[in-house]
Amino acid sequence: MDYSISAQDAQRLHALRVIGREEIRPAGLRADRAGEPLPVGDAFFTRMLAAGFGRTRWRPEGQAGSHPVIAPNKGSTAVAQVLLAEEGAYWDRGIGVAMPGPGLGEPPILSMGTPEQKARFLGPFVNPAQPIWGAFAMTEPSGGSDVANIKTRARREGDVWILDGAKSFSGNSGRAEWIVVFATVDPALGRAGHRAFAVERGTPGLGGFRIEKKMGLKAYESTSFFLTGCRVPAANLLGGEAYYAQRAGFKGAMDTFNAGRPAIAGMAVGIGRAALDEAARFMQEDGLWADARLRDRWERCRRKLKAALLLALRAAWLADRKQPNMVEASASKAMAAPAAFEATSLAMEALGLAGGRGDHQIEKLFRDVKAMDIVEGTGQIQRIVMARKLVGLPHG
Ligand SMILES: Cc1cc2nc3c(=O)[nH]c(=O)nc-3n(C[C@H](O)[C@H](O)[C@H](O)COP(=O)(O)OP(=O)(O)OC[C@H]3O[C@@H](n4cnc5c(N)ncnc54)[C@H](O)[C@@H]3O)c2cc1C
Structure with a gap:
């Protein structure tokens, strides 16, 4: 086995070490002492965006490779990703999550999204003019471990899906441009009934955001929210109907x-x-x-x-x-x-x-x-x- 990383990933690791000492650890300590997440408009986020954070690894079709991913926290291999994660958390793990960017919502869009959905939801993160966030919401108030039994319901009505349920402890969801929300069309189907939606900020029926109190990792918001007759355009079903026809939900x-x-x-x-x-x-x-x-x-x-x-x-x-x-x-x-x-x-x-x-x-x-x-x-x-x-x- 060879755990060596590319010169570019080594450069990222070095950059993260420098920013970690100078910026990340002090910001984490500041949020911890204040006892609340860094606000959206905090100057720290603007500086981090200028330093290359807040980007997606996705590239528009035909541009892959021509525009290298510069985010200092995104390695080109899973091995590099582990080393960067280790280094980032050494300086402050809460800040690692607080950083702008598509966050945990990025992997499901990359693995399930259609080319059009990748462009729509990840495109704004290629070179954002200001800090923006994405989020991921699977966990529900009734429990997070039994993922196969999620209770948030999804039913189709013409050109929209109606979502009803509650999600909890979702990182950055209160400030996100969109949240990847997992719901079920029929609990009796288990995993085969699952669907993933990109629910955009301001969607009617998305609301009741409440930032949870946490014992640690205070730099970022862990937020609970409700979906009440939430009307999500059919085009926001990740992968489209065809994807789920293969029961890959x-x-x-x-x-x-x-x-x-x-x-x-x-x-x-x-x-x-x-x-x-x-x-x-x-x-x-x-x-x-x-x-x-x-x-x-x-x-x-x-x-x-x-x-x-x-x-x-x-x-x-x-x-x-x-x-x-x-x-x-x-x-x-x-x-x-x-x-x-x-x-x-x-x-x-x-x-x-x-x-x-x-x-x-x-x-x-x-x-x-x-x-x-x-x-x-x-x-x-x-x-x-x-x-x-x-x-x-x-x-x-
Ligand atoms: C800081 C933080 C950030 C988070 N961020 C996100 C996020 O961004 N998005 C998101 O969707 N979720 C997020 N979560 C939720 C997280 O994924 C859940 O907390 C986790 O999956 C556990 O679910 P639960 O807390 O509801 O515990 P439960 O599932 O209710 O479990 C309670 C306890 O019972 C144990 N248990 C459960 N089932 C079994 C079993 N079959 N056998 C033995 N023991 C069992 C568990 O290990 C646990 O100790 C976050 C949580 C935290 C604390």
Whole structure:
């Protein structure tokens, strides 16, 4: 296996490191101290747009390659994506999500959208004049793990689809140009009944946005909203009717997850590495390196993070070769989140009383890291996925 990256991806990694130190970490700390997401008009977003963030990897037909993707956080391979995710989260994972751009809505549009839909929904992100966002909404108030059982209903009425339901914890949806919303035409059909829609801002029936309180990752908004007789043009059904005739409805979301899990694992590792670096600084200043027990625990945490990152790179390497990576992708996330949690816990313990005051970078990382075990499939769900796969059961 070869985990090397192209010169252009190495350049991106370097750029991210510089911006991370100078801009991303201070912005994350600022939002955490304020206890709320950075507002849409924050000058930070304008500076980040100028630095190349906020772009899509999609290119208009015939222009692929002629206009290289310059976004510093978008690698050209899944392996590069994991390394960039790790580096970005090292500086601030909340800011990584707060960044303008199509976000989690981009993968389903890329995998399911028709050429016309890609142009309509991703075109504005090729070279935006101002920061704009896209969003992804699968999770519902009744629970996010059992994705096959989503309750938001979709029914066709002539040229429109009527959506009714509620979505929760969707990143950036309150400020998004469009939200990729998953709904079902018939719950009895399970996954085959799923449909994905690009629901544009201002669509009649889309509303009730409420930004949720979060223990960590405060820099970006996690928003719940309602779809009440929401009238979505038929042209916004991702992939069009033909796509679902092949019963591929659910696959779009799962594609997103399988591509996303190694990157989420990378992010967990990044948070854990940041905590260990901060702890090392603190332990050195306080003479704690002299304590062999602390030193040993610090080394063990580092080793676990490295192992988790290697697993994520392996999952990404398989994805780059279009080989099945379900077990590896789940394993990397199932390993990385607890390893990062252990690292931030050790860092908190090393801090002692200073950790309890609630104003140290490590304390912030300790709150931020929990979400890495939850998003894009909890640890329990990853273990279920792996066990089913290993004994030859279908995905479930
Ligand atoms: C910071 C943050 C950002 C998020 N961003 C988005 C977003 O942008 N878009 C979006 O759609 N969603 C988003 N989510 C939602 C996230 O995907 C869900 O929280 C996640 O899927 C878990 O769903 P749930 O919280 O409803 O827990 P539930 O599904 O209700 O599960 C509760 C607990 O039960 C466990 N559990 C569930 N089923 C089983 C089982 N069969 N066996 C064993 N244990 C089980 C779970 O692991 C969990 O610990 C976000 C969540 C967070 C915290």
